[in-house]
Amino acid sequence: MAKKPKTAIQPTRQEDYPEWYQQVIRAAELAEVSPVRGCMVIKPWGYSLWENMQAVLDKMFKDTGHENAYFPLFIPMSFLEKEAEHVEGFAKECAVVTHHRLEPGPDGGLVPAGPLEEPLIVRPTSETIIGSMYAKWIQSYRDLPILINQWANVVRWELRTRLFLRTAEFLWQEGHTAHATEQEAREETMQMLKVYADFAENYMAMPVIQGEKTAGERFPGAVATYSIEAMMQDRKALQAGTSHFLGQNFSKAQEIKFQDQNGQEVFAWTTSWGVSTRLVGGLIMTHADDDGLVLPPRLAPKHVVILPIYRNDEEQATVLEYCQKLSEELSSQSYDGQPIRVMIDKRDLRGGEKNWYHVKRGVPIRMEVGPRDVAADSVFMARRDTSDKSGIGRREIVQTIGKVLKEIQDGLFERARQMRDDNTHEITSLDDFHSLFPPTDDDAKGPATGGFAICHWKESPEVEALLKERKLTIRCVPFGEENAQGTCIFSGRPSQGRAVFAKAY
RNA sequence: CGGGGUGUAGCUCAGCCUGGCUAGAGCGCUACGUUCGGGACGUAGAGGUCGCAAGUUCGAAUCUUGUCACCCCGACCA
Known part of the structure; x- marks a missing residue:
């Protein structure tokens, strides 16, 4: 008999974290790599999870006054060129459409024909195309604010891709708003960051740090970029959502202007904000364990799976009838304002195999129902988060x-928060910084050493060089730390606040 | 775009150095039987133009050249 693996996923997180991540995605049937380089196929279980995320976020956006709309996939190349920093940020990873027709080639295949007068790019983000429309829509202060969101796919031609975390094409939402005043736009930027933080913590059960990005990490073309940063189980940081205050940079580049109440022609203030299918990656790396995915109930496609157990037709009839009744009773209950999502897995599989299938997919609660349970009017329940099992x-x-x-x-949130807090350190000396991030762990396959370091710093070339050498990044300056008084641990100069340093995805 | 590596069954790979009958294993898949409350076992099957193209040879998965694709490490990134 073959030796039974102790864990459903191999290798374990400890042995090889990146490989473990991929295996979880495979075992949980979330997604697969596709024949198209860098693009993924999101499978039903993974897509259902994304749909649940969308539903919650969409409601949050609408509750804060936003409407959905849709803008084109293609953007004229000249649009991107308008905002200098924006071009620089995205030009290197754009898919470009140059032809509009295929013709039979000399060797029997097809060759592009019908060159476009102006090449189109596949949107890497939509500031420019949306801005061009806003320029038309906005003439008066009475037209403001414009609060629009779109759910869409975007393409950034990435060389190194990882399922959900970084793919050439990904799904996301991008909010784009225009306001009459700077203050209002700044408030919008903050409001949406708060929405993201709320979603991450209360739905994904993923604790996040909110803060402002440093100049080097800012969105191309933004005046200020804010993000929510989460710690994964390997102690690396994941930027899970961003909200940008764009100032008047885009409105000036695109002539988004209006007459204010004094009849003066002024430029609008704009924002943009987004989260993507990357959140699914974050969810996996926050909660999944060595037996596979662990889903937070508020986002789980199914809350409960019922596993009927029987040996013959006679048992099957009574067990299935009991399961059906149980399913209906559970479905009539509610959680989080919605009916409990129950499925009965009637597939003709062995009990153990079927059980593990749902363990790997992260269903929060499994209920085994066999003849003994029917007789006792009970169920055998197993929790995915704790492995508690009981009748x-x-x-x-x-x-x-x-x-x-x-x-x-x-419990999932609390566990993740504990993990994050245990690995967040206030660092006050360069020695401590070095011992938290030793230079030798670059190729380690297990969890990265370190975690989050919170320290005083002052922007300088030396700091940048050191960070680059250690493959570290400044994640953000957490709110409340901008004006903290202290000394830069790298240079000894007066600090410009405290920032979070970490290895990052 | 630099450096390294790999293409053989649905998946993971062996075989190649030293060319030779009908190309293999494990997992998965199908059927039947015994099983069934934590990943079953047995028996019988299905499944491959060995990435592609030329070349060398009596003979190529194996040697040579070209080509394509993918992976890993750097540079860049939600």
């Missing part, structure tokens, strides 16, 4: 299911 009366679990799910949701 429980049917009536009891139906009544408490919502409470159990809440407990799981809260």
